[in-house]
Amino acid sequence: MGRAPCCDKANVKKGPWSPEEDAKLKAYIEEHGTGGNWIALPQKIGLKRCGKSCRLRWLNYLRPNIKHGGFSEEEDQIILGLYVSIGSRWSIIAAQLPGRTDNDIKNYWNTRLKKKILGKRSGDHSLRRPQCLPPNQLSKEAADNNKAMMSHENTHPQTLSASALERMHLQLQLQGLHTPFLYNNPSIWPMHHHHPLGDNVLEVSQHNAISPNLARQHNPNDTIMTNSSHPSLVRIKHAMQNSMREIGQEDLDVDCSPLGFSPSSTRGGHSTENPYSDYNSPVATGLQSDLHEIVLRGNSASSLRLQEENQLMMSELDCLKEMCGNFEENAALSYSASSLHPDPMFQGYVLGYGL
DNA sequence: AACCCCCACAACCGCCAAGCA
DNA sequence: CTGCTTGGCGGTTGTGGGGGT
Structure with a gap:
């Protein structure tokens, strides 16, 4: 049995609001307020509209001081x-x-x-994967393929959500960076060797590992970024801070968010505060859990040797987790995880995801 | 002039969480 | 504790207008 409808759908009008309906709704709310009950409101004023529809009309259009269009x-x-x-x-x-x-x-x-x-990039190569379609196609295809994609994501943890990919594209677009690394190594690209980030990948150079264990497992062809003073990381952080400062949001902490995770714990919340502002917040902790989960899922069918390596990796991750108090080290965390992952395909994936 | 396509925007839908009985 | 109602949210669809052919 389905959910009870919020109103009698057979007797409510749908579609665009007429000026008369707008006037009725506006006049009533300005005089009486909503009364705290949107569902009952349309009956009170003789509107054949769903209460939710009235609420949306008021909030999005009739409410005072609403600006439309002309974004600066x-x-x-x-x-x-x-x-x-x-x-x-x-x-x-x-x-x-x-x-x-x-x-x-x-x-x-x-x-x-x-x-x-x-859209600044003509002939956008990032469109090679279905998840990287332009916005109008993205929504349609996402709807058509949603079930298939969800199923695919369950069995292929290296698959990024369209939203996560899009945000990474944007970050990299903002930073104006390029890379020869992943881009030049198709063997480690997930998804049929299509690069997970399109053509925009941050250039990183080989770097000292944070511990002997990390160094030991370092694939010479791979790139590990574990030191928070690494110039690339510092550059990214400064770019993020500058952009936040430019928009007058310097008090918004950029920590954690560059990882691109979308913590489910914030979904449907009513808070307007920055969910990433506190590294020890449930959201940030969830971020780390997400990473652990991704790594573990990638290892689900591992051999004993790989399981041992995984165990080692997880202890390394725990060390890193303790150290993670800012963006640089969060980036380092993802890099370390990717570098340590026994599956080359997965290495590439997390490596990209970390940016 | 008629038709088609694309775009922008308004509106709807379903899910989720909070509040309450 | 449970189940229902309601508000809030993000994703998606519907619609009308403008431009191109």
Whole structure:
């Protein structure tokens, strides 16, 4: 048995609101307020609309001081910065832009801003994978293939969500970086040797490992980035900090978010605070758990030798976890995990994911 | 002029969590 | 504790207008 409908769907009007309906709703709410019950409101004012529809109409269109269209360059920067940082949590992003609604920002992002950013590259090679389709195709294909993709993700942990990939694309686009490393090593690209990040991968150089164990397992063809003073990491962090400063959000901590995880614990929340601001928060801890889970899932069918290696890796990760207090070391964590993973395909995946 | 396609935006849908009886 | 109602959220669809052929 399904969920009880919020209203009598047979007797409610759908589709665009007429000026008369708008006037009725606006006049009533301005005089009486919502009464704390949207479901009962349409009956009170004689509107043949669903309560949820009334609420949405009020919040997104009729409410005072709502701005429509005409997004400024500054607003673009805020939206972009926050999207890269926290993903599609539109209500949180909207909270940073007075007069803008989450719906408005969502629409603006999906129809214009994303194209403006990602569409700069003509002949976009990142479209080689279905998850990297342009926005309009992305939503349609995502809907069509959702079940298949979910199933695929269960059995192929190296598959990134479209959202995570998109955010990585954007980050790299913002940083304007290139790479010869993964890009030049198709053997480690997951998904039928299609690069997980399209053509944008950060260039990193070989580096001292954080411990002898990490160094011991270091594949000479691989790249380990475990030192927080590594120039590339410092550069990324500064770029992130600068972009946050530019949009007037220097108090927003950029820690953790560059990993690109989308912690489920924040889904549906009502908080407008930055979920990544505290490394020891449940969200940040969840981030680490996500990484552990990814690594473990990748190892689920490992041999005994690989299991032992995995055990070693996990203890290394625990050490790193203790040390992780900022972005640089979070990046290092993902790099270490990728470098240690026994499956070359998986190494490439986490390596990319970490950025 | 008619048709088609694309785009932008409004609106809807289903899920989730909080609150309450 | 359980189940129901409600509000909030993000994803998706529907619709109308503009431009191209």
